[in-house]
Amino acid sequence: MTAMLHIDGLWKTFAGFVATRDVSFDLMAGETHAIIGPNGAGKTTFFNLITGHLRPDKGSVSFEGRDLVDLPPQKIVRLGIARSFQRINIYPRLTVFENVQVALIAHEGQQWNLFRPGRSLHRQGTQELLELVGLAPEALETAGELSYGKQKQLELAIALASQPRLLLLDEPTAGMSPQETGETIASVRDIVKARGLTLLFTEHDMSVVFGIAERISVLHHGEIIASGAPDAVRNDPEVKRVYLGEHAHG
Amino acid sequence: MPSYRQLIASAIVVLLLALLPLAGSRYAIDLTTEVLIYALFALSLNVLIGFTGNISFGHAAYFAIGGYACAILLTTYGWPLALALPAAVVLAGLVAAVVGYFCVRLTQIYFAMLTLAFAMLVWGVAFKWKEVTGGDDGFTGIKMPAMISHHIGYFYFTLITVAAGIAALWVICHSAFGLTLVAIRENSVRAGFIGVDTRHMRWAAFTVAGTFGGLAGALFGMYHRGMYIENAFWTESANVLIMVLLGGIYSFIGPIIGAAVLHLLQTFTNQYTPYWPTVLGLILLVIVMVLPDGLIGLARRVRGRGGRP
Ligand SMILES: Nc1ncnc2c1ncn2[C@@H]1O[C@H](COP(=O)(O)OP(=O)(O)OP(=O)(O)O)[C@@H](O)[C@H]1O
Ligand SMILES: [Mg+2]
Numbered sequence: 001m002t003a004m005l006h007i008d009g010l011w012k013t014f015a016g017f018v019a020t021r022d023v024s025f026d027l028m029a030g031e032t033h034a035i036i037g038p039n040g041a042g043k044t045t046f047f048n049l050i051t052g053h054l055r056p057d058k059g060s061v062s063f064e065g066r067d068l069v070d071l072p073p074q075k076i077v078r079l080g081i082a083r084s085f086q087r088i089n090i091y092p093r094l095t096v097f098e099n100v101q102v103a104l105i106a107h108e109g110q111q112w113n114l115f116r117p118g119r120s121l122h123r124q125g126t127q128e129l130l131e132l133v134g135l136a137p138e139a140l141e142t143a144g145e146l147s148y149g150k151q152k153q154l155e156l157a158i159a160l161a162s163q164p165r166l167l168l169l170d171e172p173t174a175g176m177s178p179q180e181t182g183e184t185i186a187s188v189r190d191i192v193k194a195r196g197l198t199l200l201f202t203e204h205d206m207s208v209v210f211g212i213a214e215r216i217s218v219l220h221h222g223e224i225i226a227s228g229a230p231d232a233v234r235n236d237p238e239v240k241r242v243y244l245g246e247h248a249h250g
Numbered sequence: 251m252p253s254y255r256q257l258i259a260s261a262i263v264v265l266l267l268a269l270l271p272l273a274g275s276r277y278a279i280d281l282t283t284e285v286l287i288y289a290l291f292a293l294s295l296n297v298l299i300g301f302t303g304n305i306s307f308g309h310a311a312y313f314a315i316g317g318y319a320c321a322i323l324l325t326t327y328g329w330p331l332a333l334a335l336p337a338a339v340v341l342a343g344l345v346a347a348v349v350g351y352f353c354v355r356l357t358q359i360y361f362a363m364l365t366l367a368f369a370m371l372v373w374g375v376a377f378k379w380k381e382v383t384g385g386d387d388g389f390t391g392i393k394m395p396a397m398i399s400h401h402i403g404y405f406y407f408t409l410i411t412v413a414a415g416i417a418a419l420w421v422i423c424h425s426a427f428g429l430t431l432v433a434i435r436e437n438s439v440r441a442g443f444i445g446v447d448t449r450h451m452r453w454a455a456f457t458v459a460g461t462f463g464g465l466a467g468a469l470f471g472m473y474h475r476g477m478y479i480e481n482a483f484w485t486e487s488a489n490v491l492i493m494v495l496l497g498g499i500y501s502f503i504g505p506i507i508g509a510a511v512l513h514l515l516q517t518f519t520n521q522y523t524p525y526w527p528t529v530l531g532l533i534l535l536v537i538v539m540v541l542p543d544g545l546i547g548l549a550r551r552v553r554g555r556g557g558r559p
Contacts, residue, residue: 051443072442073442073443074442074444074445077442077443077444077445078445090437090440091432091433091436091440092436092437094432098432098433101429102429102430102432102433103444105426105429105430106430106441106444106445106446110426112454113425113427114421114425114426114427114428115421115425116425117425117426118424118425118426118427118428118429118430119424158440158444161444162445
């Protein structure tokens with residue numbers, strides 16, 4: 001079986017600092033895969049390289065056989081890869097509803113329609129997505145005024161609106177209350193199952209990681225130092241030393 | 251679709267304006283004609299500023315191109331208005347498309363500076379191309395079709411054209427396209443990640459703005475029976491920018507209010523003092539210090555609502 005996402009020899013440096021070091025990585029269709037590692041390990045950079053936010057110095061990224069390296073984000077989204085952001089990245093002065101609605105408009109390629117009233121489009125689809133992530137009650141609130149945890153949920157809804165086959169979530173529950181974390185992870189799990197999504201995510205909360213990941217890769221100083229089934233990774237001495245050890249109490 | 255309330259309110263405003271010649275003096279009619287033209291000009295700029303989040307310092311360029319082109323086609327080439335006006339508008343839109351192609355490669359202050367640079371080029375062309383534009387003597391003696399050569403006829407012509415222009419801009423700004431522009435204004439990075447080619451969209455917004463700016467310019471030239479290089483000068487771009495800011499960039503009708511208030515203030519101030527630039531400075535000061543979202547924002551705050559677009 002060939003991988004859905006195939007990454008080979010990926011490098012990225014920032015002014016001499018190596019953030020991604022010779023990373024090779026295969027992701028199979030349907031897999032739920034976690035990328036873990038300490039702060040500054042290069043997890044977000046890795047996502048940025050996949051989604052076209054950053055251009056790698058070297059190496060290749062291919063999705064279902066297509067080379068992504070020279071594509072801008074908007075083209076990569078259209079191939080079926082959507083992401084959420086670790087740092088809130090929404091439209092703060094639009095309503096929660098409009099935040100999702102505009103993603104559906106873009107997904108349908110209707111952003112070039114100069115005549116159809118934008119706010120009348122995809123009302124049902126938007127409503128369904130908001131219900132899915134638990135934001136229906138806040139639909140008409142200004143997105144920038146939501147609590148941090150709810151803005152994270154909105155991140156997720158916007159990413160889902162692009163109807164991806166591969167979903168990348170960068171710390172989807174960071175900053176959420178334990179209750180919000182539980183709800184969000186439950187809905188992510190349901191959505192992934194219902195839509196048959198392939199999921200690649202980063203997360204510092206180990207209960208979340210070991211709760212839903214089928215495979216785990218560990219990044220450290222920009223390198224993948226271990227990759228495999230959760231139990232194998234958990235017991236890897238190197239991983240224990242650089243990362244999981246410090247989470248022994250967490 | 252606009253709500254019924256909005257439709258009825260707009261219809262009442264247009265009707266009241268249409269009744270103006272029955273009651274008003276020539277002075278009132280001329281002043282209203284000017285306000286209507288500036289309202290369209292300011293609204294066209296706000297497609298870029300309020301809806302797309304790109305500040306242009308060179309919007310007078312398209313106003314001038316529309317104005318000169320319509321004037322020249324009517325007078326030098328003897329085209330009928332029904333051809334000259336659309337051709338002038340299309341030309342302004344085409345030039346905006348060419349200029350915009352380069353400008354949207356940049357953002358923020360660099361974008362603004364490039365729009366200014368191109369507008370100065372347009373001014374230079376109007377100044378240097380004397381045999382066509384009249385240079386610094388201006389292009390005067392525009393041949394007007396008989397039907398609209400009287401000031402009342404011209405008022406009605408302007409009213410209908412501006413109303414149609416505003417209606418078209420309303421539809422565009424509230425379309426799926428318009429909502430996507432607002433998303434780009436709010437967060438252009440995220441807009442890219444939902445599959446929007448933000449550069450293409452900004453380019454289209456630039457072209458729309460230039461096209462309608464050209465329409466306003468064409469109306470302006472015919473109204474004054476002439477176009478002058480000052481109409482392409484950067485002060486003209488600054489003036490319309492202030493109209494937009496004064497009215498409020500986050501609402502559709504804000505720029506209309508801004509255009510009316512600023513133009514009336516200017517006209518009255520000029521009757522009493524030669525210090526309009528000073529007054530303008532004070533107005534700017536007030537906008538920056540206390541009216542960040544313009545008069546519309548103020549009205550919303552007074553009514554106890556947020557300043558959301
Ligand atoms: N655009 C950038 N310019 C310069 N340095 C950067 C840039 N982006 C990331 N870095 C650096 O690269 C390293 C990896 O950062 P990255 O954000 O990928 O880490 P991370 O694993 O996501 O960390 P965290 O768990 O804190 O989110 C860090 O040292 C960071 O400072
Ligand atoms: Mg990160």
